[in-house]
Amino acid sequence: MGRFKLKCLKCGREYGQEFRLNCENDDAFIRAEYFEKKLELRSQPGIGKFHSWLPVQKELTTNAGPITYKSEALARELGLSNLYIGFSGYWPEKEAFTKTCSFKELEAHPTMQLLKETGGKAIVLASAGNTGRAFAHVSALTGIDVYIVVPDSGISKLWLPEEPTESIHLISMSPGNDYTDAINLAGRIAKLPGMVSEGGARNVARRDGMGTVMLDAAITIGKLPDHYFQAVGSGTGGISAWEAAIRLRADGRFGQKLPKLQLAQNFPFVPMYNAWQEKRREIIPELDMKDAKKQIEETYATVLTNRAPPYGVTGGLYDALVDTDGIMYAITKEEALEAKALFESLEGIDILSPSAVAAASLLKAVETGKVSKDETILLNIAGGGYKRLKEDLTPFQISPVATAKNPDVPLEELNI
Numbered sequence: 001m002g003r004f005k006l007k008c009l010k011c012g013r014e015y016g017q018e019f020r021l022n023c024e025n026d027d028a029f030i031r032a033e034y035f036e037k038k039l040e041l042r043s044q045p046g047i048g049k050f051h052s053w054l055p056v057q058k059e060l061t062t063n064a065g066p067i068t069y070k071s072e073a074l075a076r077e078l079g080l081s082n083l084y085i086g087f088s089g090y091w092p093e094k095e096a097f098t099k100t101c102s103f104k105e106l107e108a109h110p111t112m113q114l115l116k117e118t119g120g121k122a123i124v125l126a127s128a129g130n131t132g133r134a135f136a137h138v139s140a141l142t143g144i145d146v147y148i149v150v151p152d153s154g155i156s157k158l159w160l161p162e163e164p165t166e167s168i169h170l171i172s173m174s175p176g177n178d179y180t181d182a183i184n185l186a187g188r189i190a191k192l193p194g195m196v197s198e199g200g201a202r203n204v205a206r207r208d209g210m211g212t213v214m215l216d217a218a219i220t221i222g223k224l225p226d227h228y229f230q231a232v233g234s235g236t237g238g239i240s241a242w243e244a245a246i247r248l249r250a251d252g253r254f255g256q257k258l259p260k261l262q263l264a265q266n267f268p269f270v271p272m273y274n275a276w277q278e279k280r281r282e283i284i285p286e287l288d289m290k291d292a293k294k295q296i297e298e299t300y301a302t303v304l305t306n307r308a309p310p311y312g313v314t315g316g317l318y319d320a321l322v323d324t325d326g327i328m329y330a331i332t333k334e335e336a337l338e339a340k341a342l343f344e345s346l347e348g349i350d351i352l353s354p355s356a357v358a359a360a361s362l363l364k365a366v367e368t369g370k371v372s373k374d375e376t377i378l379l380n381i382a383g384g385g386y387k388r389l390k391e392d393l394t395p396f397q398i399s400p401v402a403t404a405k406n407p408d409v410p411l412e413e414l415n416i
């Protein structure tokens with residue numbers, strides 16, 4: 001029995017349950033349409049609770065999953081009466097057991113399960129660090145082969161809470177290559193026989209896995225929040241929150257107003273912020289990310305530095321911002337560090353650099369009146385608890401099996 005179908009957002013063409021990234025007629029996003037129209041929680045400890053709206057047949061049994069709680073200390077400091085924190089990471093005191101410490105793990109579990117259920121054997125992806133760690137972890141748990149391409153700046157982020165397995169194939173890139181170079185090399189490796197491309201934002205399992213942050217918040221709060229704050233590099237998390245909110249709206253029990261997306265990038269690399277300031281659907285590289293590579297080297301949270309984000313595509317971030325009357329922020333390193341210190345001291349958990357950017361955007365929104373005191377706000381702390389994790393275990397570093405000089409290197413040379 002099927003649980004969902006896939007539908008193109010432009011031409012409406014429908015597809016069955018398969019690992020599909022593209023419509024055959026155009027380049028628009030495809031979206032899952034679930035046959036369960038009401039969210040019915042399953043008795044699973046983590047993300048598997050949200051089985052209604054995950055594109056897999058078998059319920060996920062992992063205890064990794066999003067948590068949501070009402071902030072007291074930070075809320076008081078900001079004068080907010082309904083601030084909720086969505087947290088993805090390790091914080092056992094709050095029942096948060098996502099051991100790779102970011103919401104990328106929320107996409108890795110359903111993606112690997114969908115791959116398995118559709119007969120795929122090996123998945124290929126590029127990562128700035130956090131996605132690679134999440135997929136390596138699920139590979140270690142399931143034995144499914146993953147090929148992960150990571151720029152030099154991301155290699156230190158490739159650790160695991162358990163011993164690495166042979167199923168993990170990590171390919172590093174020499175200094176000078178950035179995340180987008182990694183995407184280009186991964187695209188070439190994915191064309192080899194037997195390989196399946198993870199697909200980034202085009203991957204429905206990725207989006208619906210990340211969307212569980214919004215589902216968990218709506219269940220905890222009892223309704224859709226008025227505002228959703230997150231730091232974005234590709235914007236996939238923002239698109240996912242929007243899509244999840246659309247499903248919750250159709251469910252009927254959570255209200256009819258979509259949360260306003262309030263999304264942040266960090267200076268100097270802020271292409272989506274620049275394009276959205278002018279309400280442009282297209283990112284113009286010469287205007288929006290001049291000297292991109294240099295900008296990226298100077299950027300604090302490098303996880304947020306995708307040079308080819310799914311912004312203008314049908315069903316992408318521009319559409320999500322239009323539909324929710326969204327706002328984008330550009331945050332300085334100083335603002336991020338200040339917000340990080342404030343958040344950590346008040347809420348009592350360490351957060352990753354992109355989440356510091358997200359927290360800084362909330363401070364800015366409060367200062368500039370982009371939220372009112374009594375509105376319901378969801379701050380997505382998409383990564384945290386790494387320091388907390390190290391109190392409980394010693395992470396293992398993953399060793400690369402090959403290093404690529406550039407994205408065009410002959411694949412035989414890599415010997416993977």
Ligand SMILES: *Cc1c(COP(=O)(O)O)cnc(C)c1O
Nearest residue numbers: 232233234235236237354382383
């Ligand atoms: C990947 C990541 C982001 C950015 O996510 P998008 O894919 O751009 O939505 C933000 N925070 C953390 C912790 C991340 O790992």
Ligand SMILES: [Zn+2]
Nearest residue numbers: 008011023025
């Ligand atoms: Zn189509």
